[in-house]
Amino acid sequence: MSASDDRKGAPNGADAHRSNVEALYQELILDHYRRPRNRGKLEHPDVALRKKNPLCGDVIDLQLQFDGDTLREVRFTGEGCAISQASASMLTQRLKGKSKAEAAEIMDHFTRMVHGEGGGPDESLGDLRALAGVARLPVRHPCALLAWDALAEALGSHR
Numbered sequence: 737m738s739a740s741d742d743r744k745g746a747p748n749g750a751d752a753h754r755s756n757v758e759a760l761y762q763e764l765i766l767d768h769y770r771r772p773r774n775r776g777k778l779e780h781p782d783v784a785l786r787k788k789n790p791l792c793g794d795v796i797d798l799q800l801q802f803d804g805d806t807l808r809e810v811r812f813t814g815e816g817c818a819i820s821q822a823s824a825s826m827l828t829q830r831l832k833g834k835s836k837a838e839a840a841e842i843m844d845h846f847t848r849m850v851h852g853e854g855g856g857p858d859e860s861l862g863d864l865r866a867l868a869g870v871a872r873l874p875v876r877h878p879c880a881l882l883a884w885d886a887l888a889e890a891l892g893s894h895r
């Protein structure tokens with residue numbers, strides 16, 4: 737029995753699958769970091785907020801424009817680590833066109849995923865599921881949640 741035969745077992749296959757998924761997620765995070773979606777400023781935002789994460793030096797400026805109850809435009813600018821910027825980019829991609837109630841629900845799912853609560857990444861999160869690994873890195877939680885802190889405050893301030 738050689739070592740290579742041992743590697744064909746089911747548990748190792750599952751490990752290989754998991755590391756493939758993690759590699760894919762890593763790619764997705766870097767893709768959003770290098771080519772941020774909805775990056776820029778709005779001419780007439782309804783709400784504009786800046787949030788900083790002094791632990792890591794991350795800054796996010798989030799701008800929202802509403803059409804009634806709908807998030808018509810969601811833009812951001814910022815600087816900092818890949819997790820903070822990718823999370824902001826994914827947020828804008830995911831929430832553009834959503835109602836405030838839908839946005840709040842996605843925010844709730846995402847926050848629980850980052851904190852490692854609930855039954856794992858939710859389908860409704862789309863690309864945001866790539867950040868599931870942050871649950872194991874408490875020091876990076878503020879990075880992943882920075883744009884969402886801005887969103888929570890923005891939704892609360894717009895009535």
Ligand code: ZN
Nearest residue numbers: 792794817879
């Ligand atoms: Zn950071």
